[in-house]
Amino acid sequence: MGRGMGIVEKAKEIAEIIKKKHYITIVAHADADGVAAAAIAKLFLEENGIEHEIKFTNHIEEELLNEFRSNDILFVDLGNSSINAILNHGINAIIVDHHFSNDFFPNSLNPFHYGIDGGEEISASGLMYLIAKKHADIALIGAAGDLQDRNGFRGLNGYILKNSNVVERNDIRLYGRNLPLPRMLSFSPLIPPFFKNFGMSVRFLKNIGIDTKKSWNELNREEKKALLSSMVKMMAKLGYEKDDIMQIYGKVYELNGYDLREIAAGINSMAKYEKYEEAIHACINGDYNKMKKFMVAHRKNIKDGIKIAKQNLNERSKIKYFIAGKKIKDTILGTITGMLLEGERIEKPLVGMVENGNGIKISVRAPKNMNINLSIAIARAAIAAGGDGGGHKMAAGAMIPKGSEEEFLKFFEAEIANQSPSL
Ligand SMILES: [Mn+2]
Numbered sequence: 001m002g003r004g005m006g007i008v009e010k011a012k013e014i015a016e017i018i019k020k021k022h023y024i025t026i027v028a029h030a031d032a033d034g035v036a037a038a039a040i041a042k043l044f045l046e047e048n049g050i051e052h053e054i055k056f057t058n059h060i061e062e063e064l065l066n067e068f069r070s071n072d073i074l075f076v077d078l079g080n081s082s083i084n085a086i087l088n089h090g091i092n093a094i095i096v097d098h099h100f101s102n103d104f105f106p107n108s109l110n111p112f113h114y115g116i117d118g119g120e121e122i123s124a125s126g127l128m129y130l131i132a133k134k135h136a137d138i139a140l141i142g143a144a145g146d147l148q149d150r151n152g153f154r155g156l157n158g159y160i161l162k163n164s165n166v167v168e169r170n171d172i173r174l175y176g177r178n179l180p181l182p183r184m185l186s187f188s189p190l191i192p193p194f195f196k197n198f199g200m201s202v203r204f205l206k207n208i209g210i211d212t213k214k215s216w217n218e219l220n221r222e223e224k225k226a227l228l229s230s231m232v233k234m235m236a237k238l239g240y241e242k243d244d245i246m247q248i249y250g251k252v253y254e255l256n257g258y259d260l261r262e263i264a265a266g267i268n269s270m271a272k273y274e275k276y277e278e279a280i281h282a283c284i285n286g287d288y289n290k291m292k293k294f295m296v297a298h299r300k301n302i303k304d305g306i307k308i309a310k311q312n313l314n315e316r317s318k319i320k321y322f323i324a325g326k327k328i329k330d331t332i333l334g335t336i337t338g339m340l341l342e343g344e345r346i347e348k349p350l351v352g353m354v355e356n357g358n359g360i361k362i363s364v365r366a367p368k369n370m371n372i373n374l375s376i377a378i379a380r381a382a383i384a385a386g387g388d389g390g391g392h393k394m395a396a397g398a399m400i401p402k403g404s405e406e407e408f409l410k411f412f413e414a415e416i417a418n419q420s421p422s423l
Contacts, residue, residue: 007114007156011130014094014109018044018131021072023051027064029077029124030056030331032145032268035276036125036138037076037096039283044132056276058331059399061358065089077124077142080110081379081390096127098146099391100375111156119392121155123148129160136164137255138283144253145264152251161253166260171252172228175262177216181205181227184216190247191231192343193238196303204230239345243368258288266291269298272331301329305336306343309352313340316409318416321351323405330356334397337363349374349416353405360405362389362398364412370394372419381412 005013018024024045028038038054045052057064060075060082072092079086079093080101086093087105095108098118109127111118125142129135139160143149153161153168161168171177174191176184185194185201194201205212208230210223219227228249235245253260266288270279273294282291305328312322328336337352349366362382364374374396382389382398385408389398400408 007109007111007116008130010114011109011127014096014107015044015131015133017094017107018050018074019048021050024072024074025068026052026054026074026076027060027068027078028054028056028075030058030271030274030276031077032264032271033123033125033142034077035267035271035279036142036145036264036283037123037128038276039138039280040125040128040132040135041074041076041096042280043135043284044128047132047134054276054280056271056274059358059361059397060085061399065091076128079108081388083108085388096124096131098122098124098127100393101390116156119394120148120151121157122160123157126156126160130156136160137166140164140166140253140260141255141264141267141283144260145268149251149253149260150247153253165255167254168251169254170250172216172224173248173250173252173261174216175259175265177259179215180213181210181216181219182212191235192339193234196299204234241369244342256286256288263288263291266295269294272298272301272329298332301332302335302339305329305332306340309336309340310344313344315348316413318413318420319349319351319409320346321353321409323353326355328352328354330354330361333361334363334365334395338365338395341365341367349377349412351409351412355402359387359399359401360408362400362408364391364396364398366394368394370420372416377412377415377419380415381408384408384411 026038026041028034065085068091069089075095078097079095080097080099083103083105095105098111111122123143123146125139129139143157148157174184174188176187182198182201186196186198202212208226210227232245267279282288308324308327309322312324314321333352333354337350341350347367349364352363354361364378366372366374373393375391375393378389378396378398382400385400385404387398387400391397
């Protein structure tokens with residue numbers, strides 16, 4: 001705990017600062033956690049009679065900062081990697097972000113300043129919960145969106161769980177547990193061979209003699225055991241790490257009968273299609289059914305994107321990378337980079353690059369067993385290439401000017417070599 005003040009006290013201080021404002025622009029990251037954090041911020045401002053508007057972005061651009069000059073801005077789920085730029089633009093900022101940064105900013109709620117790992121123990125929506133002291137359910141949607149339920153909600157997330165309506169139990173960790181089994185299996189990116197492969201899921205079930213019309217919830221104990229052990233065997237045969245295999249069974253979280261990851265995936269899909277208002281509405285009102293059509297379209301784009309990334313995959317001694325131009329939508333680059341790394345079991349940091357209206361957007365992901373800090377590596381390489389970046393230890397992103405891709409790759413690879421000489 002830093003300088004005698006804990007994160008809860010700091011959250012209270014930030015709440016008081018917010019309450020004194022008259023008009024706030026909420027600037028949120030365009031993903032599930034950002035939407036959930038913005039939804040809590042919106043409710044908090046409404047409850048305190050503060051006028052507001054909400055903007056979503058994937059990245060803090062110079063242009064955006066110019067527009068904000070001297071306004072009261074509440075950044076949620078981003079801001080930590082742009083503290084200098086925010087200061088330079090004279091913005092009255094409040095930053096509520098869980099991405100790694102040691103930089104000091106007075107009006108910020110940064111878990112790392114209190115020895116709390118923002119990658120594992122709390123998301124931006126969780127930080128907003130600490131400020132609003134309400135809306136724990138929405139906070140956990142954001143945490144699930146950032147996969148902080150991977151090893152069960154712990155730390156501050158565990159505390160939020162206790163104050164929520166979210167139910168925790170042990171079960172198979174796939175959503176669609178009440179859908180016919182082939183749909184449940186082919187729906188989850190957790191098991192790549194089944195992902196979007198309905199036919200293979202049917203054959204797999206028939207092989208072990210399980211009725212393909214039944215849902216997981218309709219299976220008896222023996223059938224569940226048989227299915228699980230066949231899945232484990234198949235994954236082991238395909239060379240999956242024990243850790244990954246163990247992910248298929250464990251803590252699951254449900255809110256009003258919906259799997260929390262399913263809700264988060266739906267909110268995320270809506271954000272990727274820029275349906276921000278609807279996404280916030282879904283978080284607040286719990287009408288998750290509307291999310292479905294976005295999920296279907298989103299999943300098709302992901303499948304197509306993975307194919308393009310694979311076709312453009314290149315290798316250097318310390319890294320793998322793909323440059324996809326405009327063929328992959330920038331909003332799903334992170335998802336695709338992460339899924340390609342997992343699906344192909346790539347053992348080096350993977351860099352994905354696409355072009356958008358502002359330059360080159362970059363996502364990097366590292367294999368779980370690597371002892372590395374991508375957040376630091378990408379920040380340094382991005383600055384060297386004339387851009388900026390940041391993020392988490394195993395997942396990070398950057399923006400650089402068009403034409404400096406090679407420069408970035410060179411510096412990034414050198415940073416990785418520096419951090420992990422034995423690789
Ligand atoms: Mn987040």
